[in-house]
Amino acid sequence: MAQYELLLPKMGESVAEATIIKWVKQPGDMIEMDDTVLEIATDKVDSEVPSPIAGKLIKQLFKEDEVVQVGTVIAIIETDGAASEEDIITTKVVEEPLPLIVPGTEQLVSNDAVRSAVKDNSSDRFYSPLVKNIAAQENIAMGELDTISGTGADGRLTKDDLLNYIQSKKGGAPSIAPVSQAAKAEEPVKPVSQPLVSVSGGDEIIEMDRMRKLIAEHMVMSKHTSPHVTSFVEADVTNLVLWRDKVKGSFEKRENEKITFTPLFIEAVAKAIKDYPMINVSVSGNQIIKKRDINIGMAAALPSGNLIVPVIKNADQFNLVGLTKSVNDLAKRARTSKLKPDETQNGTFTLTNVGSFGNVMGTPIINQPQVAILAVGAIKKKPAVLETEFGDVIAIRHMMFLSLSYDHRVVDGALGGSFVRRVADYLENWDLNREI
Numbered sequence: 216m217a218q219y220e221l222l223l224p225k226m227g228e229s230v231a232e233a234t235i236i237k238w239v240k241q242p243g244d245m246i247e248m249d250d251t252v253l254e255i256a257t258d259k260v261d262s263e264v265p266s267p268i269a270g271k272l273i274k275q276l277f278k279e280d281e282v283v284q285v286g287t288v289i290a291i292i293e294t295d296g297a298a299s300e301e302d303i304i305t306t307k308v309v310e311e312p313l314p315l316i317v318p319g320t321e322q323l324v325s326n327d328a329v330r331s332a333v334k335d336n337s338s339d340r341f342y343s344p345l346v347k348n349i350a351a352q353e354n355i356a357m358g359e360l361d362t363i364s365g366t367g368a369d370g371r372l373t374k375d376d377l378l379n380y381i382q383s384k385k386g387g388a389p390s391i392a393p394v395s396q397a398a399k400a401e402e403p404v405k406p407v408s409q410p411l412v413s414v415s416g417g418d419e420i421i422e423m424d425r426m427r428k429l430i431a432e433h434m435v436m437s438k439h440t441s442p443h444v445t446s447f448v449e450a451d452v453t454n455l456v457l458w459r460d461k462v463k464g465s466f467e468k469r470e471n472e473k474i475t476f477t478p479l480f481i482e483a484v485a486k487a488i489k490d491y492p493m494i495n496v497s498v499s500g501n502q503i504i505k506k507r508d509i510n511i512g513m514a515a516a517l518p519s520g521n522l523i524v525p526v527i528k529n530a531d532q533f534n535l536v537g538l539t540k541s542v543n544d545l546a547k548r549a550r551t552s553k554l555k556p557d558e559t560q561n562g563t564f565t566l567t568n569v570g571s572f573g574n575v576m577g578t579p580i581i582n583q584p585q586v587a588i589l590a591v592g593a594i595k596k597k598p599a600v601l602e603t604e605f606g607d608v609i610a611i612r613h614m615m616f617l618s619l620s621y622d623h624r625v626v627d628g629a630l631g632g633s634f635v636r637r638v639a640d641y642l643e644n645w646d647l648n649r650e651i
Contacts, residue, residue, distance in 0.1 A: 219268055221252065221290040223283050226262070226556035232284045233257050233556070236425075240272045252290060255283075256425065257556045260523060270294035346377055353381055375428065426521045437583045441622040445578045446632045448617045450639035452594060454647050455479060456613040462651055470536060474651075477513060477546075477568060478538035480591055483641035484566055485509050485531040491634045495563050496625060497584040503625055512562035512582060513542065515549040516571075523549050524582060526562040535651055569618075570594065576616040586622035587631070589638065591615065 223233060233255040240252045251263040252272065274291040277283055350360055355377075363380050365372035414420065423431065459474065466474045488495045488509050495506045509531040512524040525545035527533070533541065548554050564585055569577040570593035577590040592615050599612040619635035 217294050218273070219270060219292045219294050220288040221264075221266065221292055223255070223285050223287050223289050224264060225285050226257065230257050230285065230556045230560060232282055233262075234282050235277050235279050235289070236261065237279060238275055239263075242272055242274060244272050246270055246272055246292060260554050260556050260559045261426075261552055262554065262556050264289075266292060268292060268294055346372055346374060349374065349377055349381075355381075375432075378432065424519070424521070426519070426523075430522060433583065434580050437581050440583055441581050441586070442624060443578075443581060443620050444623045444626075444628065444631065445618055445620045446628065446635050447576060447619075448635050448639045450615055450617060450642050451599060451612050452615055452642050452645070453613040455642055455645040456594060458645055458647050458649060461647075466539075466651060470539070472539055472543055474535075474539050475542065476591075476594070477566075478535060478542045479642070479645075480566060480568070480589075480638075481511050481513065481527065481530055481538055481542065482535060483638050484511060484564065484589060486641050487634055487637040488564060489531060490637050491630060493630060494587050494621070494626060494634045496586055497563075498586065498622065498625055506563040508561075508563065510561055510563045512559075512565040512585075513545070514565060514567035514579075514582075515546055517552075518550060523554070523559060524562060524565055525549050525554055525558050526560065528561070565589070566591065570615065576618045578618060579620050581620055581622055586624075586626055587634070588620050589635065590618040590620070592618070 226233065234257075235253055236256045237254040238252075239254060240246055240250070246252065246266045246269060248267065248269045249265045252266050253264050255262055255264055270292040272290060273293045276289050276291070283289055346360075350356075360372065360377075363372055363376060365376050455476075459476065459479070463474050466472070492505065493503075495509060497504045497506065508529055510526050510528045511530040512526045514522055514524050516522060525548075527538070527541050527545065530538065545554070545558065548558075562582065562585060565579075565582040565588040567577070567579050567588060567590050569579075569590045573593050575592040575595065577592070579588045579590045581588050594613050594615045596611050597614045598609050599614060601608050601610050601612075617635050617639055619631055619638075621631040
């Protein structure tokens with residue numbers, strides 16, 4: 216018999232740790248290759264960890280709700296046959312904290328910052344690297360961390376516990392940017408002011424699930440971070456609608472895929488980003504980071520009512536067939552909780568289709584650390600004035616609204632308005648004879 220050490224797999228460049236939310240297999244259970252052993256959660260998505268080999272689970276090395284770093288041994292599986300070098304995997308203990316990315320931002324925290332926050336302090340209490348990084352940015356020493364009560368397993372201090380503590384300490388939304396000690400000394404501590412909500416006998420109290428809490432935190436943080444402005448454009452997409460009606464049957468027969476409007480919108484957005492690359496940026500302090508890649512997230516509603524944003528990486532490099540297949544695949548796996556953590560990371564721009572609910576327009580909240588998000592409304596038949604060589608006429612046209620919310624710190628009205636107008640131009644000028 217040989218023993219195989221199952222590692223928490225790498226889940227993308229920006230994912231450094233995950234929380235174990237459920238062990239699907241228990242000690243003594245037999246496991247087939249690719250069977251799901253456990254379910255994990257990052258800050259943006261739930262995922263499953265399959266077994267790369269067949270065998271029997273003999274030991275779980277972490278409990279549910281514990282935070283584990285990528286590359287750590289999480290379980291031992293007993294296999295038939297002699298152990299090979301590939302089967303026996305050892306994990307090197309890292310003596311110093313690794314730089315991590317704080318969820319909802321792209322700001323790296325250095326090892327020096329983490330060491331500075333905890334120097335000359337020691338504690339027997341476990342803190343995840345993420346908690347230590349946030350503490351380092353907020354200049355919270357280990358002694359202060361030890362005084363904060365935790366809601367995690369065995370009293371572990373979670374990210375939510377620490378952010379709530381910071382919020383109550385400052386009397387506002389938690390700041391993730393480093394704050395100097397001098398600035399902290401000058402800032403008065405304000406009590407948290409929460410409105411009292413009366414509950415009658417017929418009211419139902421529903422606890423937020425983990426994903427809803429994360430969404431709530433992310434939305435509040437976005438509004439706190441970015442001054443939102445929204446620009447609107449009404450587009451005549453009659454050619455687009457007629458073209459899709461013409462090709463959808465043959466496309467499905469040939470590709471075994473349904474072609475929706477979403478990949479058509481994404482293609483137009485990717486083209487407009489190339490025309491206006493300063494919409495494809497993020498902000499770090501007083502610096503603007505211009506993104507090389509065009510990674511477009513598409514907001515997807517889940518059966519639970521929650522929201523998730525899978526990302527099409529390098530969307531500008533796909534043809535329409537490739538975009539259609541990527542959109543359908545990500546949407547399907549989002550609905551069945553089969554997305555990989557890396558598939559929700561590193562988006563540079565987000566598209567949300569409010570028209571799928573019959574809404575004609577919306578004012579979406581920016582998906583930080585991006586600086587813009589486009590909402591596409593329902594396509595409606597409306598009377599419209601057309602200019603012809605014989606004069607103006609009124610005709611029935613397929614019309615829709617585009618709503619672009621953008622971060623007014625770095626995107627002015629000229630850029631925001633020009634960008635959303637350019638997206639509309641690409642949709643309006645769709646070639647009715649386009650081959651696919």
